[in-house]
Amino acid sequence: MHVFIMVAGVFTGAHVWEETAAQLAAAGSEAHAVPLTGVDGARPAAPADVGLETHIEDVVAAIDAVDVASGREIVLVGHDYGIHPVLGAADRRAGRVARVVHLDCGMPQNGVPALAAVPDQALRAQLAERAGAGRREGVLAPPAAPGAWERWGSTAGLDATALERLTARAAPQPMGTLLQPLRLSGAVAAVPVTGVLCTRNGADLGSVQRLVDFGDPALAALTEPQVSFFELPTGHWPMLSCPADLADVLLRAAAGEGHRLRAAGGDAPVPAHLRPFPWDLPELPRDRRGPVDLYVPDGEGPRPAVVFVHGGPVPAGARPRPREWPTLVGHARLAAAGGVVGVTLEHRLHDLADYERAAADVADGVERVRADPRVDADRIALWFFSGGGLLTTDWLARPPAWLRCLAASYPVLAPLPAWGMAGTRFHPARAVAGAGDLPVVLLHAGREAPGIAATVEAFVSAAGACAARLELIDVPNGHHGFETLDAPEETRPALDRAMRSVISHLTG
Known part of the structure; x- marks a missing residue:
């Protein structure tokens, strides 16, 4: 004993x-x-x-x-x-x-x-x-x-x-x-x-x-x-x-019981963020312009663009960098296959105290994308992932006219209690009241972590209360990071639907 x-x-x-x-x-x-x-x-x-x-x-x-x-x-x-x-x-x-x-x-x-x-x-x-x-x-x-x-x-x-x-x-x-x-x-x-x-x-x-x-x-x-x-x-x-x-x-x-974590690298299974995107897409070259990578489809431009914003925090020394992760690149190529420019973007969310800096990085990156002659500056969509969900706040609160749609996959939509961010502005569930007619497409993982799931529930409730244009797409058996974690037959229909919806808002 x-x-x-x-x-x-x-x-x-x-x-x-x-x-x-x-x-x-x-x-x-x-x-x-x-x-x-x-x-x-x-x-x-x-x-x-x-x-x-x-x-x-x-x-x-x-x-x-x-x-x-x-x-x-x-x-x-x-x-x-x-x-x-x-x-x-x-x-x-x-x-x-x-x-x-x-x-x-x-x-x-x-x-x-x-x-x-x-x-x-x-x-x-x-x-x-x-x-x-x-x-x-x-x-x-x-x-x-x-x-x-x-x-x-x-x-x-x-x-x-x-x-x-x-x-x-x-x-x-x-x-x-x-x-x-x-x-x-x-x-x-x-x-x-x-x-x-x-x-x-x-x-x-x-x-x-x-x-x-x-x-x-x-x-x-x-x-x-x-x-x-x-x-x-x-x-x-x-x-x-x-x-x-x-x-x-x-x-x-x-008694020595408990779950053990697996070490990174070595013989450990490939982590979710580095697993291959689960379906074949046309190999499109990456065009790196500073903090943004553009995947531009063939044909005449300018074209609408979808900017994919990774989550975090991610350590500053993590390699490959998030904009090179298969999930982000896969999404960008999927967007390009739909006839729009797909963009992955680098931001410096390395710690919970970095949201202000990351928000500025995202805003700067989006302006770089809009300034590219191959992009229709008046037709932009933003798509956020995981902990990047808090970065939706400013765009929801005051959406610019050129922002035609905002999407998010398994996002964190309010600061988690242990994050100590109650006094910051990064509260999407509060900001959605300012979204007006901005279409919001939300991919929800049915097997999400309880803390994150609670933030999504609060956001959906707040969106309903202010009659926001929310399209909620459920992945019933999906986990956080479901694209590469779960079976494609479970996740692809939801992701295809979300991508079609986003592109329709850009091109309609």
């Missing part, structure tokens, strides 16, 4: 683990929730005296309190901010820790403060500016009302009572816990790891695997044999929304 030592996230104390701890105890394990100094009422302290190191010492003390002679293995569980003191303690007691569980949180690195993991991008920038000005003391106030918790993660699965409880027992977070860098010697790298992804908060196994498949070296560690993953179909606080399910996952993690 095991000893579970659990550390709560920002603003919360040991109380959030009560139900989960009871479930673990009923299964025969020990479970201890660590009261954090200056946050949990059991360990009061002045905020100026509390930093990340203080909380690391709290967790180290909990480890040292476990009787070595019992033979029980220690599993450290860190939720949200709690993973920072967990990793710091595991690094100092690596020989005593059997596993670290990252509960709906990232992978903190040596020398990086917890501030980097604050999900709300606007708030993170404000706090960084404050720290840069030397104002490092004081506290960060907790959410003052139940609805304000969404800035810190999805509250899916929490009823009104749970949200009221979370709010009533929330405590200010000492600034030193967020600003003090995490210091690791490297010893923790030998400790097995399990990640628990709360899918309603925006992350799932499919999205993590796609990031690994892009070849980012920073994510290669996620494919090591000692790393496993689980999913929970809930929001950011599973210890409150589904404590029994969480306890079951923790027990299975402690």
Whole structure:
């Protein structure tokens, strides 16, 4: 059996683990929730005296309190901010820790403060500016009302009572816990790891695997044999929304179970974005003009054009570049086979903070396309994919006269909760009210990840409320990236219909 030592996230104390701890105890394990100094009422302290190191010492003390002679293995569980003191303690007691569980949180690195993991991008920038000005003391106030918790993660699965409880027992977070860098010697790298992804908060196994498949070296560690993953179909606080399910996952993690990710390259299956486009098309040469590649059909011009905008974020060093991916090139050639110019476009969406830059890149690329003499500048369609769906916002809110149609395949149509973009303008579900007569063609994957599917549902509802010209094309058994993942007989009819619709809006 095991000893579970659990550390709560920002603003919360040991109380959030009560139900989960009871479930673990009923299964025969020990479970201890660590009261954090200056946050949990059991360990009061002045905020100026509390930093990340203080909380690391709290967790180290909990480890040292476990009787070595019992033979029980220690599993450290860190939720949200709690993973920072967990990793710091595991690094100092690596020989005593059997596993670290990252509960709906990232992978903190040596020398990086917890501030980097604050999900709300606007708030993170404000706090960084404050720290840069030397104002490092004081506290960060907790959410003052139940609805304000969404800035810190999805509250899916929490009823009104749970949200009221979370709010009533929330405590200010000492600034030193967020600003003090995490210091690791490297010893923790030998400790097995399990990640628990709360899918309603925006992350799932499919999205993590796609990031690994892009070849980012920073994510290669996620494919090591000692790393496993689980999913929970809930929001950011599973210890409150589904404590029994969480306890079951923790027990299975402690036993070494879980999903393993495949490494990029080598003998691994070809990732979805690099698989061949699944049907034959005429081989049309690529004409590269700066950030855009044009696939121009034979014959006299100028012709309408469809500009295909890839998703992301995609690491800056990913090769081949997205505009060269078989899916994007296949779409461009399919458009050219229909008599219009197909275009793939490069933009710099390398991180969640890059949407402003990517939006500017797309706007610039579209103008380059319109300026090409082979293109009818007054007949343009834009087609977005996956995480590029947020880039539809500006075009929906204020569609120019020359934009004859907007299409999207398996798009993200509102920022996912964990992305921290609530304060940005990139909310297509809000922007669609400004679309007017702009035709919108939406390809929906029936087996979409829950978090993304929820954004599509919200968009469709908003489009209906404002009588937008939405054509919804379902791929009932389709997955995210269905063109190369699923059987052509399942996907081609939908894609052919979508392409015919887009071209008809361009040429009609």
